[in-house]
Amino acid sequence: VLFKMDLIQTIEEGTEVTLVSEDSESDEELTLVSKKQRTEKKLESKGFNPSFQFEDDGFYESKWTLESALHDAIKKKKMHSTLDQKIDEVRRNRITVTLDIHLFIKISHQVIQQIPSNPQDEEDVVSDDDEELDLEDVSEAVSGNGVLVAYKCYTYKTKKKRKKKRKEIKDGSGVDKNVSWDPNLGFQQMNISRPLLKAISEINYVTPTPIQQAAIPIGLLGRDICACAATGTGKTAAFMLPVLERLLYRTQSTPITRVLCLVPTRELAVQVYSVTHHLAQHSNLRICLAAGGLDMKSQEAALRQGPDIVIATPGRLIDHLHNTPSFDLQMVEILILDEADRMLDEFFEDQMNEIIKLCSHHRQTMLFSATMSEQVQELAAVSLKNPVKIFVNSNTDVAPFLRQEFIRIRETREGDREAIVAALCSRSFISNVLVFTQTKKQAHRMHIVLGLLGLKAGELHGNLSQGQRLESLKRFKNGDIDILVCTDLAARGLDIENVKTVINLTMPNTQQHYVHRVGRTARAGKSGRSVSLVGETERKLLKEIVKFAKNPVKSRVVPPDVISKFRDKLNEIESEVGDVMKMEAQEKQVIASENQVKKAEKIIKGEAPEKRAWFQNKMQREFAKAERMLGTHSESKKRGKKMKNKSGSTSTNNPEDRVKRELEKTQAFQHREQKRGRKQKRARSCAEPVPVKTIKIQPKKKKSSFDKELTRTGKKSLGKHRDIKRRKNKKR
Numbered sequence: 001v002l003f004k005m006d007l008i009q010t011i012e013e014g015t016e017v018t019l020v021s022e023d024s025e026s027d028e029e030l031t032l033v034s035k036k037q038r039t040e041k042k043l044e045s046k047g048f049n050p051s052f053q054f055e056d057d058g059f060y061e062s063k064w065t066l067e068s069a070l071h072d073a074i075k076k077k078k079m080h081s082t083l084d085q086k087i088d089e090v091r092r093n094r095i096t097v098t099l100d101i102h103l104f105i106k107i108s109h110q111v112i113q114q115i116p117s118n119p120q121d122e123e124d125v126v127s128d129d130d131e132e133l134d135l136e137d138v139s140e141a142v143s144g145n146g147v148l149v150a151y152k153c154y155t156y157k158t159k160k161k162r163k164k165k166r167k168e169i170k171d172g173s174g175v176d177k178n179v180s181w182d183p184n185l186g187f188q189q190m191n192i193s194r195p196l197l198k199a200i201s202e203i204n205y206v207t208p209t210p211i212q213q214a215a216i217p218i219g220l221l222g223r224d225i226c227a228c229a230a231t232g233t234g235k236t237a238a239f240m241l242p243v244l245e246r247l248l249y250r251t252q253s254t255p256i257t258r259v260l261c262l263v264p265t266r267e268l269a270v271q272v273y274s275v276t277h278h279l280a281q282h283s284n285l286r287i288c289l290a291a292g293g294l295d296m297k298s299q300e301a302a303l304r305q306g307p308d309i310v311i312a313t314p315g316r317l318i319d320h321l322h323n324t325p326s327f328d329l330q331m332v333e334i335l336i337l338d339e340a341d342r343m344l345d346e347f348f349e350d351q352m353n354e355i356i357k358l359c360s361h362h363r364q365t366m367l368f369s370a371t372m373s374e375q376v377q378e379l380a381a382v383s384l385k386n387p388v389k390i391f392v393n394s395n396t397d398v399a400p401f402l403r404q405e406f407i408r409i410r411e412t413r414e415g416d417r418e419a420i421v422a423a424l425c426s427r428s429f430i431s432n433v434l435v436f437t438q439t440k441k442q443a444h445r446m447h448i449v450l451g452l453l454g455l456k457a458g459e460l461h462g463n464l465s466q467g468q469r470l471e472s473l474k475r476f477k478n479g480d481i482d483i484l485v486c487t488d489l490a491a492r493g494l495d496i497e498n499v500k501t502v503i504n505l506t507m508p509n510t511q512q513h514y515v516h517r518v519g520r521t522a523r524a525g526k527s528g529r530s531v532s533l534v535g536e537t538e539r540k541l542l543k544e545i546v547k548f549a550k551n552p553v554k555s556r557v558v559p560p561d562v563i564s565k566f567r568d569k570l571n572e573i574e575s576e577v578g579d580v581m582k583m584e585a586q587e588k589q590v591i592a593s594e595n596q597v598k599k600a601e602k603i604i605k606g607e608a609p610e611k612r613a614w615f616q617n618k619m620q621r622e623f624a625k626a627e628r629m630l631g632t633h634s635e636s637k638k639r640g641k642k643m644k645n646k647s648g649s650t651s652t653n654n655p656e657d658r659v660k661r662e663l664e665k666t667q668a669f670q671h672r673e674q675k676r677g678r679k680q681k682r683a684r685s686c687a688e689p690v691p692v693k694t695i696k697i698q699p700k701k702k703k704s705s706f707d708k709e710l711t712r713t714g715k716k717s718l719g720k721h722r723d724i725k726r727r728k729n730k731k732r
């Protein structure tokens with residue numbers, strides 16, 4: 001039959017066939033790739049370095065590797081069937097349909113114009129002037145035969161401007177820099193000791209990146225630094241190398257903790273720990289990881305020995321400060337805040353306050369981020385000691401070689417989003433894909449949906465245990481998972497080699513969130529791609545992104561018949577999604593009852609769970625959370641009711657309502673941000689309230705104004721400092 005159809009048989013009878021698009025450009029052209037070929041392809045393209053191992057620093061009793069951390073985190077938990085096993089079970093229960101190759105003869109003949117991968121060769125669809133273009137001006141253009149339009153790029157800048165910008169990015173002479181650095185500076189000329197140079201060459205760092213060229217010499221001088229550089233440009237080594245170099249000359253009398261590096265997430269802490277460990281592998285420096293979700297006891301043992309460097313997440317660090325005897329931060333001489341704008345936002349303010357007041361006042365402070373907010377910059381200017389401001393990139397720059405694509409979602413088609421993501425992951429981007437959702441629930445659901453479609457998917461978000469989070473990350477890095485569906489937990493800092501595509505089911509909260517999400521690809525000078533679905537309510541953010549884009553952004557159009565095919569597929573498997581969730585719920589009940597039994601046994605044996613102290617009591621914690629999440633407490637109740645009324649019963653389970661919940665979460669965040677901004681403006685516009693004399697019981701350790709202000713990013717406190725500074729300048 002095949003020959004009659006003049007088709008060349010490319011695969012044996014009965015081979016399982018997977019439909020994949022030939023390359024990510026074609027939204028219509030499909031080619032047949034046998035499962036064997038696909039696996040071979042994946043083996044070749046296995047990006048993550050298989051020999052990569054966490055080294056043993058000899059500091060923990062057992063060899064500390066990601067595997068051992070995994071084992072520690074989950075050894076107690078009896079492993080019930082994993083979610084993927086449940087998905088496979090449900091898929092196996094389907095009526096198995098033997099795939100008759102002779103029937104499988106339908107090959108789409110539509111071929112779309114390929115878009116040259118290099119934007120500058122593209123035929124720009126728009127005039128070269130700076131006229132602003134809207135999304136629909138592009139996505140309506142369809143080629144004559146009705147097949148998918150060729151990609152067109154549109155831009156606010158003429159080609160000439162764009163080429164100049166790209167040259168600037170390449171040689172690091174970016175915009176808005178406050179410190180000049182030598183773009184030809186090499187590691188050898190940085191006065192770095194041999195053990196570090198040896199480590200640098202072993203991890204194949206040949207030439208320093210611009211942020212490293214700028215920050216390392218200044219960090220070696222012990223200066224305070226406020227640095228901003230695009231995602232994936234080597235900020236970790238930029239702040240860690242000068243620290244390690246300075247520690248090499250420490251007096252080694254009594255082991256004390258001199259360096260504290262704070263990061264916002266556990267996964268990022270593990271990553272910074274591993275980079276630091278590799279850089280310090282030829283020295284006798286001792287590094288300790290104090291991140292949540294990992295074994296408390298081994299961390300306690302390590303911290304009590306006074307490690308030179310502690311890399312921590314704020315919550316776990318505070319836990320140790322209040323519960324691990326003989327561990328404190330009095331001797332910390334260098335404080336590093338990676339993802340500083342996140343570390344100083346309202347979510348971490350209480351914890352950062354608590355930590356900073358325990359650090360010594362005379363220290364070097366280094367703030368690093370790809371999106372250094374105005375507030376943090378101003379705060380650094382008035383609270384750090386003569387900080388050096390290093391802006392290799394501006395606040396809204398995405399990685400230099402990122403290709404940004406947007407898919408327009410019409411107001412009446414919001415329910416298509418899941419089907420579009422499923423289509424993209426099934427046909428265009430089949431591996432090394434990160435899919436971002438706004439809520440953990442949606443991330444979990446997308447994992448199940450993609451799994452039921454036969455894709456190798458995983459999830460990463462805060463509802464998972466630490467073991468599951470590390471497991472998902474590890475499986476994605478070593479290629480066992482092709483598509484990792486995650487929330488903004490994975491948006492910052494994670495350096496996963498060879499992420500080719502980042503897909504946003506809905507647009508993130510702010511442009512900064514967007515920069516970090518799409519910054520998971522196109523790292524270390526490599527190219528990458530982002531595809532973001534943009535609805536009518538998200539166009540404002542899109543306009544901001546396009547306005548600051550240094551390279552042309554593109555509009556991707558997925559053919560309507562493909563969307564409807566995938567919507568039908570998702571409808572078909574909806575009952576199976578329910579089956580998987582039912583199996584999970586049953587298993588959760590079993591685990592919960594097992595835990596109850598264990599707890600009861602412990603109480604009977606008199607092993608009541610250890611009470612751990614914290615700097616806030618339960619009431620304070622709950623109140624701070626409610627106030628942070630949705631304004632004042634009464635407000636949160638009102639808002640919760642309003643959201644429910646607005647979208648009807650928010651528990652309905654159809655694509656439109658699921659997407660609506662995603663969008664509502666973003667809007668709630670943006671509402672809070674505006675409220676917070678207005679509150680601070682109000683504070684600045686009215687006269688400073690006359691302080692009422694109150695008798696305060698002096699806390700044990702007095703906090704200098706420097707420390708107090710370091711964590712307060714409110715406009716009011718900044719305004720006060722600015723006035724002081726102005727008066728001082730006038731006197732001079």
Ligand SMILES: Nc1ncnc2c1ncn2[C@@H]1O[C@H](COP(=O)(O)OP(=O)(O)OP(=O)(O)O)[C@@H](O)[C@H]1O
Pocket residue numbers: 204205206207208209212229230231232233234235236237369370492493494495519523524
């Ligand atoms: N000098 C260098 N030469 C080659 N590769 C480098 C160099 N410096 C860093 N890298 C690599 O670049 C990647 C990104 O580094 P890193 O995670 O520190 O970037 P970052 O700026 O902190 O990113 P993010 O803003 O997302 O946190 C890593 O894989 C790292 O190994």
